[in-house]
Amino acid sequence: MQVAQYFTEQLRIWGVRHIYGVAGDAILPWLDVLGKQEGIRYIACRHESAAAMMASAEAKLTGRPAVCTATSGPGTVNLLNGLADASADQVPVVAITGQVETQKLGGHYKQYIPQEDMLRPISLYTTTVAHPEAIGHVLHRAYVTAASHRGVAHIAIGKDIFSRSTTMPLVESLPRLISGTQPDRMEIELAAEMLSNAQRPVILLGNGSREHAASCLRLAESLGAAILLSLGAKGAVDEAHPLVVGGLGEGGSRAALAALEQADLLLILGASWFPRSFIPAGLRILQVDHKPTSIHAHPLLMSVIAELGDVLPHWLRRLENRAAPQGWRGQVEAWHADFWEETEQLVDQGPDDLIKPETLLRALSESVNEDAIMAIDTGEHTLWFNRAFRAKAHLPLFSGKWRTMGFGLPAAIAAKLNYPGRQVVAIVGDGGFQMTPAELMTAVECGLRFPLIVVNNKTLGLEEWKMTQSGLAPFGTRLQNPDFVKWADACGIKGKRVNAVQDLKGALQEALASNELYLLDIHCTLPTLTERKREIPFQAQASHVYNERKV
The missing domain is CATH 3.40.50.1220 (TPP-binding domain)
Structure with missing residues (x-):
């Protein structure tokens, strides 16, 4: 069979159900095959970084290797951010990228870059396939490496190789994965x-x-x-x-x-x-x-x-x-x-007050299902989630050690694709949302339904806070935001703006009960320096803070 067919069928046999990617010249023969089968669902993303974030999020949720793809050159480079997230959080992701034709390897051709050199710092395994008979061994090693050692494995394939034939047999089973740890x-x-x-x-x-x-x-x-x-x-x-x-x-x-x-x-x-x-x-x-x-x-x-x-x-x-x-x-x-x-004191507000982010997250914890998957972007709202959201059996999904902004929406998409019967909620900052806003259309095309909550305080709050704490004048942190409700309308989904505490719970309950893709633009306060010091008092070497405050 063709190498493109082999890849598809072998991944299907091993249990892969989604491939996240963006179309490009070097992977067109593979996309042609993916479009003619139904065993694996191809998710057409708007940006390769988001495709890799979705694969990372799927791996975090399922523990199984997830797959993403991109074309050569800029497509592969764009994957790096999401793959770095998978590497940092030690979850299994297999990245399959197109490369220039094999006769062009090492030359000065358009979209050529030595991908192995670029991916090596964040990959457990990376190689380039230059012959169709190598495909079976390489794919098996990449998949098993990602699964057993929990990290990123990468395969680059010359564009001409995808359409060539291979005699490699399909492998039905994988080796049993063991950690090898012998307790003393x-x-x-x-x-x-x-x-x-x-x-x-x-x-x-x-x-x-x-x-x-x-x-x-x-x-x-x-x-x-x-x-x-x-x-x-x-x-x-x-x-x-x-x-x-x-x-x-x-x-x-x-x-x-x-x-x-x-x-x-x-x-x-x-x-x-x-x-x-x-x-x-x-x-x-x-x-x-x-x-x-x-x-x-x-x-x-x-x-x-x-x-x-x-x-x-x-x-x-x-x-x-x-x-x-x-x-x-x-x-x-x-x-x-x-x-x-x-935590009660954090959310002590009157009904006409502007909404504090901690008030939003407490209200959310009282409104979502007890086992909801909470896809959280990176930002100041992540701290407030940790402090004010009262978790029962909820599952947070976030960028742990890599801490990339823009993760929340792609993660929610992956969560809903893999657990369609489970409630999924995306919580994103206004800065993080603007890094991957086009993925809202990916969610629309996939027919997914979940609330997207935008914490809108018109600033990169965590960066502004850290600059202030360091004695620096905040600069480059304030945001001029678009109208997120109009953005939702342009994408063909519902959107609603919320400005006051008295309207918050009703809006959350409406969005959660709607069973639709629904954007909530929550306008939150921008705390003063005094308020931040009171509400986030934890500094390095801060072990005496509590007792001093109690006195």
Whole structure:
């Protein structure tokens, strides 16, 4: 069969259901094949960066390799931003790009660039196919590498190769994927002893704990430990649980700082994020991770290299007869009450007031389904989501370590394509939305239905805040925005502007109940410097903030 047919059929057999891309000269033979079959749905995006973001978002949601494509030259270059997101967050994405004809490789031809050199820093595997008989081996290695090592694999294919024939047979099954991590019994036992002896433990849960959230919660209850949730772990444990004291970092809570200040042990489960400046000096740390490279360099840190599923059952058995220190648990529950009150104060507004972003996100948490997928762009509203959105079983979908703007809308599209029966909500800043606004038409063409909430405060708020905090005069951060409601109308979807608190909940409920693609332009306040200092008080070395404020 033709190489283009081989690619399509092999990916279908391995379970690929979507390919995200933008048409271009070097992949036209493949697009011709994709258009004549129904096993894989091709999503025609408006920009290659958004196509790669959609693939990254799908991989984050499903854990399976997702696929994106682009043409040679500028098409491949445009993929880089979304692929870097997948690489930074360690999710499996296979990028298949067109390249100039094989006889032109290495020459001074239009749209030629050595793609392997360009993709190597963010790829686990990258190669160029220059012969049709190589296609089977290369595709298999790329797919298995992305799936087993959780990252980006890239294949460049000469335009002439797509239309040539290959005798390579299709492969029905893939090798069983294993991590290869062999837990050390002594490490687990020593760690169990540390946990048993801890009198004031705190647990930081990350995105990697979601699969074992129930066991993590049982462990916290056995220890009477305070629970901190990273953004990726929001929704892994209901924040109404009396041991939850909020998050950590700029989007965290004062209660979390207080718990860390008095803790004698910090247990990190499923989190590669490590906000060192918020960790008190002298605090012992225990970290569990299946990757040694994710263990942090810290003089008081002990590591357990293992899967959580191999460790937690043993610890739960060891601790089942241990009585949690009641004084500490009582203090943790008091901090939980403070954390709850703190978020209440954030949203204390009158009905005629202009809307604060934290008020918007609290109202949203009270309106969406408990298991909704929340596709969040990068910006100041991300901090407010972490602080003010009360998660139950919600699933946040965001650009974690890469933190690219423009991620929210493409991520929502991928989420709705993969989970059509589940509620999906996109939350984007006015700056981030304007980076990928054309993807609204991608959503329209795909017939997708979800609310798109634009947090409109006419500024790149996080950058303006950081400049001010650094003693710099904010410059280049204010935005002259278009009329987003008219943009929605031009795309053929509903749009509505909301200006006051009294209209907020009704507008949110209308958008969520409409079962349509619906844009809400929420005009939010731009906080003064004094307000920002009061509401985001967390700076580097800020572990005493909470107690100073309580005094």
